[in-house]
Amino acid sequence: MKNRFLFLLLTLGLLVAASKPASRPTLYLIGDSTVRNGSGKGADRMWGWGSFLAEHFDTTRIAVRNHAIGGRSSRTFLTEGRWDKILSQLKPGDFVMMQFGHNDNGPLADTARARGTLKGIGEESEEIYNPITKKQEVVHTYGWYMRKYVKEAKAKGATPIVLSLVPRNQWQNGKIIRGTGSYGTWAADVAKAENAYFIDLNEIVAKKYDALGDETKLKATYFVEDHTHTNEAGAKLNAESVIEGLRGLKKCPLNKYVKK
Numbered sequence: 001m002k003n004r005f006l007f008l009l010l011t012l013g014l015l016v017a018a019s020k021p022a023s024r025p026t027l028y029l030i031g032d033s034t035v036r037n038g039s040g041k042g043a044d045r046m047w048g049w050g051s052f053l054a055e056h057f058d059t060t061r062i063a064v065r066n067h068a069i070g071g072r073s074s075r076t077f078l079t080e081g082r083w084d085k086i087l088s089q090l091k092p093g094d095f096v097m098m099q100f101g102h103n104d105n106g107p108l109a110d111t112a113r114a115r116g117t118l119k120g121i122g123e124e125s126e127e128i129y130n131p132i133t134k135k136q137e138v139v140h141t142y143g144w145y146m147r148k149y150v151k152e153a154k155a156k157g158a159t160p161i162v163l164s165l166v167p168r169n170q171w172q173n174g175k176i177i178r179g180t181g182s183y184g185t186w187a188a189d190v191a192k193a194e195n196a197y198f199i200d201l202n203e204i205v206a207k208k209y210d211a212l213g214d215e216t217k218l219k220a221t222y223f224v225e226d227h228t229h230t231n232e233a234g235a236k237l238n239a240e241s242v243i244e245g246l247r248g249l250k251k252c253p254l255n256k257y258v259k260k
Helices: 002-019 050-056 082-089 142-155 183-193 201-210 215-222 232-247 253-257
Strands: 026-031 063-066 095-099 125-130 135-140 159-163 197-199
Touching: 026 050, 026 082, 050 063, 050 232, 082 142, 095 142, 142 159, 142 183, 159 183, 159 232, 159 253, 183 197, 197 232, 201 232, 215 232, 232 253
Parallel strands: 026 063, 026 095, 095 159, 159 197
Antiparallel strands: 125 135
């Protein structure tokens, strides 16, 4: 009788466990306004590609959370505590897509933003007085911050995916200016050094922009007022380009959640 009772309890426990839905993994997006502009609802006709990325995934099996925010650099996304909030929720099986660079080229300690990072991927640093926070701060290279995101995501059992920044509507000799030799190359270097997945979004999108032929046509088709922020069509093109790059990463487990 005792053994039968224990068997019934075990069977009931297995049935209860089987009835609970498995926790979905989450894909977190971190970056600047080219990933999420404003509230992500198309204010002033400006959209980031992160607002349309979920359309390409089976969201019954994976959640997509766009935590990118306009005006941030690889440095300020960290120093404002935004990464810590994600890190506190990050669990094994999750994914983090990161795209920074557009705002990293700014001043280190101006009174407007104080968001710049040191150039490159080295271990150099510089101590500054931050007039925004009114505190001393040690500023690192772009690569230092990107490595931190990659390493800490891995430590949580998540899969980091580094993306090079989307190109601006800037041309030279009949071609879109690439991010080679700067943030595009540095993003690739960080991914390689840390054995992380890398999507060369800069080059994938630039080739598509090149096909339109010139700055005026590109602006009319995919941009709004400036050379950085895309309209809905441009953001959707960039989201499709992210998926194109992802599909090229044959061993990346995120691919199994992409719609066929």
